[in-house]
Amino acid sequence: MPRTVAVVGGGISGLAACYHLARSPQAPKVVLLEASARVGGWLQSTRTEDGAVFEHGPRGIRPVGAVGRDTLHMVSELGLEGDILPVPGDHPASRNRFLYARGALHKLPSGLGGLLRPVPPFSRALFWSGLRDLVAPASTQPDETVHAFVCRRFGEEVADIAVDSLCRGVFAGDCRALSVRSCFPALFEAERHRRSVLLGLVLGRGKKPGAESPLSRRARAERWSQWSLRGGMESLAAALAAFLRQRGVELHCHAPLRRLRRDPGGGWQLALADGTVTADHVVSAIPAGALAEVLPAEAELLARELRHIPAVAVAVVNLQYEGAKLPVTGFGHLVPSSEDSSLLGIVYDSVAFPEHNRSGAASLRLTVMLGGAWFTQSFGDPAAVAPSLLLRRAQDAVRAHLGLEAAPSHSIVKVHKACIPQYTLGHWRRTESIGRYLTEQGLPLSLVGASYAGVSVNDCIASAKAAVNRLLGQPC
Numbered sequence: 001m002p003r004t005v006a007v008v009g010g011g012i013s014g015l016a017a018c019y020h021l022a023r024s025p026q027a028p029k030v031v032l033l034e035a036s037a038r039v040g041g042w043l044q045s046t047r048t049e050d051g052a053v054f055e056h057g058p059r060g061i062r063p064v065g066a067v068g069r070d071t072l073h074m075v076s077e078l079g080l081e082g083d084i085l086p087v088p089g090d091h092p093a094s095r096n097r098f099l100y101a102r103g104a105l106h107k108l109p110s111g112l113g114g115l116l117r118p119v120p121p122f123s124r125a126l127f128w129s130g131l132r133d134l135v136a137p138a139s140t141q142p143d144e145t146v147h148a149f150v151c152r153r154f155g156e157e158v159a160d161i162a163v164d165s166l167c168r169g170v171f172a173g174d175c176r177a178l179s180v181r182s183c184f185p186a187l188f189e190a191e192r193h194r195r196s197v198l199l200g201l202v203l204g205r206g207k208k209p210g211a212e213s214p215l216s217r218r219a220r221a222e223r224w225s226q227w228s229l230r231g232g233m234e235s236l237a238a239a240l241a242a243f244l245r246q247r248g249v250e251l252h253c254h255a256p257l258r259r260l261r262r263d264p265g266g267g268w269q270l271a272l273a274d275g276t277v278t279a280d281h282v283v284s285a286i287p288a289g290a291l292a293e294v295l296p297a298e299a300e301l302l303a304r305e306l307r308h309i310p311a312v313a314v315a316v317v318n319l320q321y322e323g324a325k326l327p328v329t330g331f332g333h334l335v336p337s338s339e340d341s342s343l344l345g346i347v348y349d350s351v352a353f354p355e356h357n358r359s360g361a362a363s364l365r366l367t368v369m370l371g372g373a374w375f376t377q378s379f380g381d382p383a384a385v386a387p388s389l390l391l392r393r394a395q396d397a398v399r400a401h402l403g404l405e406a407a408p409s410h411s412i413v414k415v416h417k418a419c420i421p422q423y424t425l426g427h428w429r430r431t432e433s434i435g436r437y438l439t440e441q442g443l444p445l446s447l448v449g450a451s452y453a454g455v456s457v458n459d460c461i462a463s464a465k466a467a468v469n470r471l472l473g474q475p476c
């Protein structure tokens with residue numbers, strides 16, 4: 001059992017790792033090192049003086065599955081229950097999602113009726129794609145791109161339009177490069193175990209545990225599709241930081257790790273700009289590429305694998321309009337890469353979370369997301385792109401797709417460099433080889449965070465919990 005654990009990176013993964021360390025019965029001394037001036041990582045919310053909340057990173061967390069239940073349990077323990085903003089199952093933001101294809105918005109089909117007849121932009125009823133999946137033979141390949149997998153099982157049109165857009169709306173990535181095994185493990189496993197993706201998803205693999213709480217029971221009863229917090233997602237990071245301080249965890253901002261060195265006693269020396277911290281164990285909660293840069297020279301084999309986990313940049317443009325009305329109501333719309341590769345999609349924030357509108361005003365808030373895997377080809381170097389160019393592109397899209405001609409009353413442009421890791425073909429082999437290296441070398445190092453086993457906030461929290469349980473010898 002380590003006496004001192006240094007957690008590097010104060011995003012949601014690092015904060016969650018500290019949380020699980022700090023509440024364990026024999027909590028070690030925990031030190032959190034964060035490079036920037038604040039904790040939260042991509043959980044970034046701007047609260048304006050007139051009460052509006054603009055999200056620059058995640059805006060909704062799913063309550064489903066063991067990982068969703070675990071996050072809600074943590075939220076309850078942090079005393080945030082009263083701040084939860086749920087989106088119930090019958091809400092338009094839960095029921096309606098759109099695609100912008102061939103110059104028009106199309107509601108994604110739902111219910112049996114929507115599957116039995118052709119619904120634009122699809123030329124054939126999706127029923128036929130489902131039938132194809134039921135009869136197509138299963139593959140024995142260890143991995144496949146998401147596009148190849150879906151082409152084989154559901155046909156080219158579903159892959160080119162629906163799944164292309166889905167990968168842009170979750171990974172900001174290209175389904176022709178992303179791995180089905182790592183990005184959509186449930187689909188991959190369903191084919192493996194039931195020979196058909198649909199059969200596998202319907203029959204499922206049993207309910208995974210995950211901590212039940214009154215909040216998770218409420219989420220199930222009301223069929224929440226997602227939830228947020230009154231103060232925005234960043235308030236989850238703030239509540240975790242407050243909890244950790246109370247439990248005696250040392251939180252250091254402006255503390256970038258420059259170099260990791262093994263110390264003769266078997267632990268680590270962590271070199272910072274202005275000193276050194278020693279620890280028996282390190283939990284890395286920084287992106288894979290950032291960890292590769294601080295590893296000692298003798299861990300070059302590990303660094304090489306880590307450098308093969310890339311991440312893409314996304315421009316996030318928040319817009320607020322007064323007295324404007326959307327032509328449709330729902331969560332938002334995605335844009336297939338064949339329509340416009342530079343524009344990923346638009347979230348209709350004020351539909352899902354009207355509580356985040358400025359006080360007393362029925363303003364409309366939208367977020368336009370640009371770039372992703374197409375950032376450089378569309379806008380050049382993310383470090384050099386002019387915010388005014390991104391704002392203009394976002395406004396043009398809102399005008400063309402949603403018919404909003406007026407200028408926004410408020411706008412914020414953020415360029416997030418390397419913000420969403422890309423699990424490309426063969427990612428599973430890289431993570432296995434990384435795990436093997438750590439075991440064989442007996443390194444007192446755990447890797448958590450979005451670079452490895454899921455990019456959602458729930459996945460990040462779950463990866464931190466699992467790593468802490470392994471470290472403290474508790475059941476996972």
Ligand SMILES: Cc1cc2nc3c(=O)[nH]c(=O)nc-3n(C[C@H](O)[C@H](O)[C@H](O)COP(=O)(O)OP(=O)(O)OC[C@H]3O[C@@H](n4cnc5c(N)ncnc54)[C@H](O)[C@@H]3O)c2cc1C
Nearest residue numbers: 009011012013035041042057058059256257449450456457
């Ligand atoms: C635009 C956008 C929208 C998203 N939408 C959703 C959504 O709706 N729902 C959802 O579930 N997920 C969403 N996600 C995904 C999710 O937010 C992220 O995957 C998650 O927040 C990543 O958390 P992390 O702690 O692993 O990494 P990060 O947030 O990247 O945290 C890593 C931290 O490490 C620090 N760091 C880096 N190098 C060093 C160093 N050398 N020393 C010390 N500190 C260092 C960084 O400053 C940072 O604070 C979205 C992500 C983005 C970018």
Ligand SMILES: C=Cc1c2[nH]c(c1C)Cc1[nH]c(c(CCC(=O)O)c1C)Cc1[nH]c(c(C)c1CCC(=O)O)Cc1[nH]c(c(C)c1C=C)C2
Nearest residue numbers: 062097168169170171172332333334344345346347369456
């Ligand atoms: C347009 C770009 C993006 C939008 N959101 C994200 C990007 C890159 C990032 C993102 N969105 C979700 C997650 C978490 C995934 C999870 O497993 O929980 C991340 C990292 C949630 C999500 N958003 C969409 C889907 C289908 C999902 C998966 C979970 C769910 O079904 O709710 C679709 C979607 N994302 C965006 C829009 C405009 C959109 C659809 C209309 C924005």
